Amino acid sequence: MTQPIRRDFFSDLNGGTRIEIFDELSDTAKAALHVFFRRMGAPHLMDEVVAPLFYDGDSQIFAAVRDRPWPPWGLGARNIVAVLQTHLVADGCWGLSPVQVADEDLTNVGLIAALYKEALEALSVDPTAEVHYLLGEDSRLADLVLRRIGFERTEDVFLTEAARYLTYRAPAGDLLTSLGLAELDTIDVLAGALDDAAFERNAAFHSTVYLASRAEWVVDRVSVPSEIARLVRGGHYSKPASVPTGTGRFEREAIAEVAQGVREFLTEAEHSDLLAYALRKQDDFTPAAVRPPGTNTAVVDERVRSTLTLDELEHFEQIFVERIKEHLEPVRARLNHPAFPVGRIEVQVAANGDRDFFGMHRDSDDGDTRELTFVYFFSPEPRRFSGGELRIFETVTENGKIVPTERSQTIVPRANLAIFFPSRHDHEVLPVRVPSKAFADSRFSVAGWIHRK
Known part of the structure; x- marks a missing residue:
């Protein structure tokens, strides 16, 4: 049921405000956004944060707009007064920026809530x-404000040079x-x-998130911690080079056993x-x-795996075999x-294009000679795809059967990174998005399997 309208300081301003969603950025839209971020005192945000996230795909910009009365077209006609950006972090998980407003609308709760x-x-x-x-x-x-409106604090950890962060999550529908x-x-x-x-x-939620x-x-210093940190593609799975990649649900020594x-x-x-x-x-x-x-026959089934592979690596096969053997013993010990x-x-090249994936599976069961699985990422940087994270679940043997545990690692496909893990571990490749649809922009990897004699 609609609540009674209560007039406040911003009623007249909001009466001339509309919400616009940007699925693409025209030159005039970019100009209006540049003006907005300059007016709010952070002109760098457009080129350093908003545009890169947007062009990476799976992102939308929501803007509150007050149009110029006359002429209602051309540069300057679209006066943006508030901006919110969403971007996909992982399957079904979205990062939302704070609702950013110019100084004159900092306490305009109706505007912020509507956006x-x-x-x-x-x-x-x-x-x-x-x-x-x-x-x-x-x-x-x-923590207090988010939990009061239904956010759940998890033990998923993200580490930066400045601080240690925990993931808070809530269903989008429940937040409404x-x-x-x-x-x-x-x-209304x-x-x-x-x-x-x-x-x-x-008011409490949005002012807290904003501040x-x-x-x-x-x-502009990475050593200064922010109480709320921006989520990046791959979410809490993306960490600095010196930090083990993983969900962080367990102590670092335990996580290291998965991969x-x-x-x-x-x-x-x-x-x-x-x-x-x-x-x-x-x-x-x-x-x-x-x-x-239960079969020994390989078949193409895109309901399970959608990707392209290449079995012939020519002289690169010997390079990989030698390099794997070089690292095998210290990796096995860790x-x-x-x-x-x-x-x-064995080694094989894989190219994951737009919407390709590989569902949950394991490379070895009882009787198979595969001991360790190896994955090497070699897409060009900066990546021109999103998604494609490698998610690995630890498995244990119970009552003679291999079963997965709740411990897992999710690895962002970074160029020139090799991952080793036991072949009995269940694992999957999350869906890949390649906006250009070009083969050259695919998620490229080399998968390998180390057998015991």
Whole structure:
């Protein structure tokens, strides 16, 4: 039921405000956004944060606009007064920027709530969509405010040079309800239809998120912590080079047992030559086959795996075999994997294009000679795809059967990174997005399997 309209200081301004969603950025839209960020004192945000996130794909910009009365066209006609950006972090998980407003609208709760409502409604088309924020581990104010409106604090950890962060998440649809926005029209929210309780909840939530995030985009020093940190593609799985990649649900020593990484696995020249070789061989890639459980026959089944593979690596095969053997013993020890006599080593190139994936599977069961699986990433940087994270679940043997545990690692595909893990571990490749659809922009990897004799 619509709440009674309560007139406030901003009623007249909001009466001439509309919400616009940018699915693409024209030159005039970019100009208007540049003007907005300059007016709010952070002109660098457009080129350093907003545009890169937007062009990376799976991102939308929601803007509150007050049009110039005359002439209502051309440069300067679109006066943006508030901006909110959404971007996909992982499957069904979305990062939302604070609602950024110019100084004259900092306390315009109706405007801010209306913009947030529009974003949540867009995300809620997917009933499983979640909103995620990263809060400093010892946060008090932001922790209190977010949990009061339904955010769950998880033990998923993100480490930066400045601080340690925990992931907070809430279903997008539930947030609409807890903020009192589900039953109201956007126009009514702008006009002042929020009751006092919903008004206070929205004011507390948005002002906290805005202020707790401000240090990150105002202070140009990575050593200065911000109470709320920006989520990047891959979410809490993306960490500095010195930090083990993983969800962080367990102590670092335990996480290290699931998978181990080796950076700069090939020389720079070898890495470049391998990429050039894969591009030359584009016509030789074929649809990947899988082996259904209980059979020895490989078949193409794109319901399970959608990708292209290349079995012939020419001289690169020997390079990989030698480099794998070079790193095998220290990696095996760090994995706490039992020693085994090394047999043959298989290698295969994979190219994951737009919407390709590989569902949950394991490379070895009882009786198979595969001991360790190896994955090497070699797409060009900067990446021109999103997604494609490698998610690995630890497995244990119970009552003679291999079963997965809740411990997992999710690895962002970074160039020249090699990952080793036991072949019995369940793992998957999350869906890949390649906006250009070009083969050269694919997620490229070399998969390998180390057999025991």
